[in-house]
Amino acid sequence: MSALLEVNDLKTYFFRKKQPIPAVDGVDFSIKKGETVALVGESGSGKSITSLSIMGLVEGSGGKIMNGSIKLEGRDLVTYKEQDLCKIRGNEISMIFQEPMTSLNPVLTIGEQITEVLIYHKKLSKKEAAKKAVELLKLVGFSRAGELMKEYPHRLSGGMRQRVMIAIALSCNPKLLIADEPTTALDVTIQAQVLELMKDLCDKFDTSILLITHDLGVVSEIADRVIVMYCGQVVENATVDELFDEPLHPYTKGLLNSIPVIEGSIEKLTAIKGNVPTPDNLPAGCRFAPRCPSAGDKCWGAQPDLKTRPDGRSVRCFLYEEGE
Amino acid sequence: MTSSAEPLQPGEEMNPQESLLELKDVKKYFPIRSGIFQKKIGDVKAVDGISFSLKRGETLGIVGESGCGKSTAGRTMIRLYKPTAGQIFYKGRDISSLSEEALRKSVRKNIQMVFQDPFASLNPRKTLRSIIKEPFNTHHMYNFKERNEKAEEFLAKVGLHPSFANRYPHEFSGGQRQRIGIARALALNPELIIADEPVSALDVSIQAQVINLMEELQEEFNLTYLFISHDLSVVRHISDRVGVMYLGKMMELTDKHELYNNPLHPYTQALMSAVPVTRKKGGTKRERIVLKGELPSPANPPKGCVFHTRCPAAKAICAEAEPAFKEAKTNHFVACHLYE
Numbered sequence: 028m029s030a031l032l033e034v035n036d037l038k039t040y041f042f043r044k045k046q047p048i049p050a051v052d053g054v055d056f057s058i059k060k061g062e063t064v065a066l067v068g069e070s071g072s073g074k075s076i077t078s079l080s081i082m083g084l085v086e087g088s089g090g091k092i093m094n095g096s097i098k099l100e101g102r103d104l105v106t107y108k109e110q111d112l113c114k115i116r117g118n119e120i121s122m123i124f125q126e127p128m129t130s131l132n133p134v135l136t137i138g139e140q141i142t143e144v145l146i147y148h149k150k151l152s153k154k155e156a157a158k159k160a161v162e163l164l165k166l167v168g169f170s171r172a173g174e175l176m177k178e179y180p181h182r183l184s185g186g187m188r189q190r191v192m193i194a195i196a197l198s199c200n201p202k203l204l205i206a207d208e209p210t211t212a213l214d215v216t217i218q219a220q221v222l223e224l225m226k227d228l229c230d231k232f233d234t235s236i237l238l239i240t241h242d243l244g245v246v247s248e249i250a251d252r253v254i255v256m257y258c259g260q261v262v263e264n265a266t267v268d269e270l271f272d273e274p275l276h277p278y279t280k281g282l283l284n285s286i287p288v289i290e291g292s293i294e295k296l297t298a299i300k301g302n303v304p305t306p307d308n309l310p311a312g313c314r315f316a317p318r319c320p321s322a323g324d325k326c327w328g329a330q331p332d333l334k335t336r337p338d339g340r341s342v343r344c345f346l347y348e349e350g351e
Numbered sequence: 352m353t354s355s356a357e358p359l360q361p362g363e364e365m366n367p368q369e370s371l372l373e374l375k376d377v378k379k380y381f382p383i384r385s386g387i388f389q390k391k392i393g394d395v396k397a398v399d400g401i402s403f404s405l406k407r408g409e410t411l412g413i414v415g416e417s418g419c420g421k422s423t424a425g426r427t428m429i430r431l432y433k434p435t436a437g438q439i440f441y442k443g444r445d446i447s448s449l450s451e452e453a454l455r456k457s458v459r460k461n462i463q464m465v466f467q468d469p470f471a472s473l474n475p476r477k478t479l480r481s482i483i484k485e486p487f488n489t490h491h492m493y494n495f496k497e498r499n500e501k502a503e504e505f506l507a508k509v510g511l512h513p514s515f516a517n518r519y520p521h522e523f524s525g526g527q528r529q530r531i532g533i534a535r536a537l538a539l540n541p542e543l544i545i546a547d548e549p550v551s552a553l554d555v556s557i558q559a560q561v562i563n564l565m566e567e568l569q570e571e572f573n574l575t576y577l578f579i580s581h582d583l584s585v586v587r588h589i590s591d592r593v594g595v596m597y598l599g600k601m602m603e604l605t606d607k608h609e610l611y612n613n614p615l616h617p618y619t620q621a622l623m624s625a626v627p628v629t630r631k632k633g634g635t636k637r638e639r640i641v642l643k644g645e646l647p648s649p650a651n652p653p654k655g656c657v658f659h660t661r662c663p664a665a666k667a668i669c670a671e672a673e674p675a676f677k678e679a680k681t682n683h684f685v686a687c688h689l690y691e
Contacts, residue, residue, distance in 0.1 A: 042354060067512045069554040069555070069556060069557075070525075070554055088634070110444055112623075134688035158395075169683050184646075185417075186645060189643065194457060214416035214417055214581060215416070215581070215622060215625040215626050216416060216621060216625045216641075216642045217543055217623060217645070218625065219624075219627075219639060219641050220626035220641055222627070222643055223639075228541075238524075241554060241555060242627065243555070243586075244626065244627030244628055247627065247628065248627040265603035281556060282555060282556060283557045284559075285555050286559070286584065287559075287562070287584040287585050287587065287589075288588075288628070289584040289587055289589075289611065289623065289626050289628060295563060295566070296559040296562055296563055296588065297559065298559035298560040299556035299559070300560075302524050302526065302527070302557070303524075303554075312354070315531070332366075
């Protein structure tokens, strides 16, 4: 299968007092058609900035894409002008945001917010758009979709709002759906509903998903491949089974060991010591070295590269470079 | 820990010597007011009759979805809210109607709280030293010099460098701030700490650090924890016993191994199955029970069993009569008609 989205050496910097702050520092990955890729990392690892870069939304928040390309079916989005990006956003790539409470407009009805997208991108008439919107709401599991069209967001609960967001995001049959922590603000039972829904819909429409999350449980439920980010860089890229069976990078191992499990029990959690360094104060060598249990002399001096191993997995760590 | 040995009796038979804190049919309603005279038009039944007891040295976890009343229960226990009905016994003494002054003199010192949001629960204009010292001022403990020394001592206890004492909260990350919150709670040498979602706002690697810290401190100071969380895996890790709440009521309460291996209540079963689990080598996918619909409003809870509107096993009786919270097996309490 050919790649739908290819991100090459993406660098997105922010500036404070003319000093560059590397939020995303050389990220490479690709997403195939119909594939669900999870981007995992702690707060401050640059996963949300990566997704905003793909959507072309970083400039508004003071960031700048310094280098690299973001290719959607061969077209480089980095070179696109704002008005061209507007035709892609919401149409070919759409996004679900983390906060269902704040990502809907409180003064517009649900109906207005869904039909807006359809009228703008698909050039439907108001009537056609309303009909399509009701269908979409039924698709995401609302039984009284007709009445819901006239409701305002404050009447809905978190889970219902997130389903409305999904309906808006899917309204133009996007090729790529970016979901930034779609279930983090939701309770587990509602989270289960939303995850089931996303899985079903993506099977139905063959949509690719870029799922941004810090919850490894969610990753193992719906992702095909996992990209682990740390301090603006990809440290490991593997399929879900490979990653959970045999994590390579010490950071990935640390992450997997630090979550309490619901089945079986462990005496003591193995925490990763220390904190994530801030992007304006990064260590000189490997960025994980100060927190790494197996850091050697080499790790403090030089930065390892993201190397692809013969079995197709890639990892950024000196521990796996010796054999070459 | 002494918890799982002897059977727990929610109700009259409890020997007050054994339990540190005991709740008897505690209710907390918040009035809904409306109109020009703010006439009361109804109640939000945040906590609607819960009974349980907490033994010295144990960790009791309370889980439930948002809006189930778990935080209100925690706050009512420490008398941040005055209960609408019911009694709260602290070491055998009813504290449910004590005055603020009496509370401060005899109870507050021994029950402390750790809050959910480490960014909102510390005063941004105070140094760590004055944040941790403040409880000493309130309770007139130690002289000036000792207070400063104690503040630094407790910073060290939670794994922060004593030299941080002169810094302000904004200089610290979420995990470090939560440690500061724990140091403040520890300062008065309490017996019971009520932790309301203490790790929910933290990243997983930091979450593990804070959980480990809480466990170490429990051993060192012989603390009793009431651990409120929506995260079933975290609760399983830290607790000895776990209670499941739904819409202001306790649905199930038992030893954690019993609860997680053999959940009786249909709500507990659904809640467990909804938790996404990381795949294990050769592990099979579990059957998932997806609950239909949403949590009903606590202002207008369903008649009969509050869960019957979403329950996959609901019978005719569930819509009419409220099930009693009874011991279905030894030490295993459940409120469900299926087990009567």
